[in-house]
Amino acid sequence: MRKKEHTGMIVLVVTVLAALAVFLLLYQKERIKVEKVETKSQKSSLSEWSVEKSTINGVALQEDKSIYGESDTAIYDVYLSVFPTKDSDGKMLDFSAFGKHVSRDHTYNPVLNCNIQILQEDEKLDPLLSLDDKNATIRVRGNSSRGDTYKSYKVKFNEEADEFFGQKTLNINKHSEDVTKIATKLETDLLAGIDNVASYRTYFMRLWIRDTSLPKEQQEFKYYGLYTEIEQPNKTYLEARGLSSSGNMYKARDFSFRLDDVLKDVDDPGYDEEAFETVLSIREADNHKKLLEMLEAVNDETNDFEEVFHKYFNEDNYLTWLAFNLLMGNDDIINHNFIIYNPSNSQTWYFIPWDFDGTLQFGEYESSLMKLPLSLKGGQKLNQNILHRRYFRMEGSMEKIQKKMEELLKNDITRSKVTELLNGYKRVLNKTMTLEPDISLLEMPPNELPAYLDSLYDGILENYEAFKEASLYPVPMYVAQPVKNDNGTIHFSWQPSYSYQGSPITYNLQLFTDYNMTNLVLEKKDIVETYYDTPEALEKGIYYLQVTAVDSKGHEQLSMERFETMLTEVKGLNVNGLMEVVID
Secondary structure, rough: HHHHHHHHHHHHHHHHHHHHHHHHHHHHHOOOOOOOOOOOOOOOOOOOOHHHHOOOOOOOOOOOHHHHHOOOOEEEEEEEEOOOEEEEOOOEEEEEHHHHOOOOOOOOOOOOOEEEEEOOOOOOOOOOOOOOOOOOOEEEEOOOHOOOHHOOOOOOOOOOOHHHHHHHHEEEEEOOOOOOOOOHHHHHHHHOOOOOOOOOOEEEEEEEEEEEOOHHOOOOOOOEEEEEEEOOOOHHHHHOOOOOOOEEEEEEEEOOOOOOOOOOOOOOOOOOOOOOHEEEEEOOOOOHHHHHHHHHHOOOOOOHHHHHHHHHHHHHHHHHHHHHHOOOOOOOOOOOOEEEEOOOOOOOOOEEEEOOOOOOOHHHOOOOOOOOOOOHHHOHHHHHHHHHHHHHHHOOOOHHHHHHHHHHHHHHHOHHHHHHHHHHHHHHHHHOOOOOOHHHHOOOOOOHHHHHOOOOOHHHHHHHHHHHHOOOOOOOOOEEEOOOOOOEEOOOEEEOOOOOOOOOEEEEEHHHEOOOOEEEEEEEEOOOOEEEEOOOOOOOOOEEEEEEEEOOOOEEEEEOOOOEOOOOHOOOHHHHHHHHEOOO
């Protein structure tokens, strides 16, 4: 009996232990996981911390993508009443002051008081609502578009005014140079779903403006057509994305990562904020120490650039930003149309896209500035930017860019996704593009716009193919102005080119007396050096110089120079790779 009891006890214990093991296994599998925090044994981590040792250096850019939700294709009707306002000198200005803006001139920028009302599509203004009370300020924004008849505007709400989707500053853009009229909306909606890069919330707006300086009986809300509102990149923008709002943020104006003389820190005796902002517009920054440190390293040719790049930049962010712009056909990011952002407590800089108007232009609607021969497409012109040029020459860099473009096309910029977004925008275009002033601003008949939009994805694929083809050519180089030797002969020189495939490079030189390149007066081929001295003197006069780089497979690349003439009979003639020179 005791033996049976003993056996039964053993069975019971085994059963209990087995049940406990099963329970623990199931518990371990089903319980909510807790992220482990990596810690390093340090005697005093706070006192010994430095930005160089920061654990967030080099980490991926992670914005809170939940702020975007589904693409908002509603139309918001905006009514602006603009009031006469005194400037800093006490002079009274009114809405007509905005008409005095000149393209690319930021020195003239009056700010006027206004009242803004934002309604749902086709909603009527409340007749009991006072529209004569100031609740915001308005000024013209943009660069080349400042001289346009239909301006873009920046509107800042007063503190007590209601926000628009969390925004107190609105960028209401006309997009006069955008062939599609939806490039900004499409590209920000695409970026909203792409990792390693930040996007913007954007909204379609129809705009009416009332000039209150006119006699009361002449005041009416004049229709200004379709606009797109895009978030202002500032502290609020960063906070909404869970990013560091106390970091540094600059918008490139004329910035190619060179150590420009005007880029100084705030405590430098020669610091001039206005001069600084001709290169980089300061969005958020108390000082510029980290910016200048990064630029010193990028410009130091004695440094191992691969180490420099990975110290100051996140490669996934850089590649995503670059590949996206190349797919959209945005070669105009050499020295502007982008933002650089550096979080606090980190030495890493991130790229954020900005300005999409010059993108998605194909065929006959391609911008004259972007009408490039194949050899200069696909980002080749970006070699003018020091950072890009040095990165492109890192081993395997072109393959990385191509791979990132392929990843985006496969996962994020698919034909079905682009088509779905475009179909959502067409309703907006149908309601606006056949009306003034938008119909007069279109570069094509309105009935051709739907077909053009339907072809956009094929254009994106063409940009991918252009990148692959252009990468087979040598890198374009700069040519120096000729110098006369003591014996009267002419010394020509240029920067060395480079082959991404490692092929040897030679140079061809041609000199013409006309920009049509019909009258050749000097030619030398297969030059190995980066200079050439003429065997004899040349007659005084104006000449046109072309120097090309040729690899061993016959790929011939033009130089960075571009000859432009505004003569009446050939207005707007642009010749890539040609430089006008004067021989005295």
